[in-house]
Amino acid sequence: MSQLTRTYAQTTLIASNDKLSPAFLKLHNGACFGDSGGPDLQPGTNVVLAVNSFVNNNVCGGDTYSYRVDTQPVLDWISANLHGGSLAH
Template identity: 45%
Template sequence: MLVMDVNGTPAFRCSATLLAPKVVLTAGHCAGEPGEFSGMRIFTESDVQDGNNNYPFPGPNTIEAAEWHAHPLFTESAFFLHDVGVVLLTKAFKLPADQYGKLPSHDQLDALKPSSSTTFTAVGYGLQQINPVKIQAEKIRMFAEPHLIQIDGGIVGDFSLLLSNNASTGGTCFGDSGGPNFVGSSNVIGGVTSFGLNGTCGGTGGVFRLDRQNVLDFVGQYLR
């Protein structure tokens, strides 16, 4: 989990993925425009709300960010067009090599076709349920297996995907922003959770693609 501070006070949360011991991938709106956030930290435990995590403040299972950057063309007013960001940590968090997220190859997702069999694994710390009478918001990392609804056209253009959001496949909601959508059951991140089309997180969820060259160049510069 990624927690962002405004004027020194925790204000928002997102999800994120370690690409390397000190490099974290998230959404552009989680990194924000310059000066939007005063600080941020990651929580390294999968169950943030229990134990000694001290959520949302710094604690024994947090690492502070040294710096953070959204895509250079990112703006809050049209966030969905360039919705990718990178957070650099003050100290390393080491995992086995095969547990880090991996970037896709250039235009890799173009080969995918909308189908119930074209699945992703979406991971995040977002709301589990939202409706007019109930909000369920356990701060525990969870996953879903949505399928591809739309690619390369319609409202997603060539920069996003629409994935299913329903009780059968699961999906994403507020707080999942910036979290990974792995291609199938691999560790290749097809995109980061970006937007929803309604206030109850139903129907479909928008994912910002990572396989476009400008995105790979932006993220890749922090992995060299």
């Protein structure tokens, strides 16, 4: 079995005055077009905090927006779509 290499950029959570839902995190990282749907992990772990949604830059180094996975509607969707339909939270 080949070994996988994880590529990542350091991410900083920044305060957002944007008029988006509070379900979005505004991050400053190296996400690029095509990274949508990828996870934003808690540093040093495999814990998914949010899913990359969109970027508003074309240089792969500006601000990005990710949808939090700890909101009740998301937890309900995950639970309904997991095999067996249950999620411990």
